[in-house]
Amino acid sequence: KNEVEQSPQNLTAQEGEFITINCSYSVGISALHWLQQHPGGGIVSLFMLSSGKKKHGRLIATINIQEKHSSLHITASHPRDSAVYICAASGGGADGLTFGKGTHLIIQP
């Protein structure tokens, strides 16, 4: 069974700072997902990665398959980025995702 570890658990930063959230997993995967959950809100899928790097606006996700590691970066962070960010590993079958416990990010104005 895959183990997914995220760090840090909690992160508080000032508006404008560059943010990095890390995710590591223990066994090979078919895809790595980054998800965002705002307080009281549902979960939104930000990225699905199987290799390399993806960018969407101020968000960048990278994955290193050999090292079993992925990072989510936020450039020019803004208070509206405050949310829980969750990484999840998919083995590619129908048995769902294995989730990290999430990183609670607070961006202060």
Added chain:
Amino acid sequence: DVKVTQSSRYLVKRTGEKVFLECVQDMDHENMFWYRQDPGLGLRLIYFSYDVKMKEKGDIPEGYSVSREKKERFSLILESASTNQTSMYLCASSAAEAFFGQGTRLTVV
């Protein structure tokens, strides 16, 4: 716009009641999942289904059952609700990428 819709955002039920949580997706996905989310434990898989009338236990199926009579609908059933089932319940469907419902916050009193 793709959608996974859960029937309720908030529910309050009494101990011993039978509870139905409904999830509908409009993406013609074969795979559907029910998770619960608890502080400090993250998201854990309760049940999943990879086809109509097919179901598989996840990591924490005790106290739950599911029904998948139609491809687009996956129901989670609490046969006799207990206070330890107070949680956020999330439905997801997937092909390659996962899509999530908005969550149902269930309180059992």
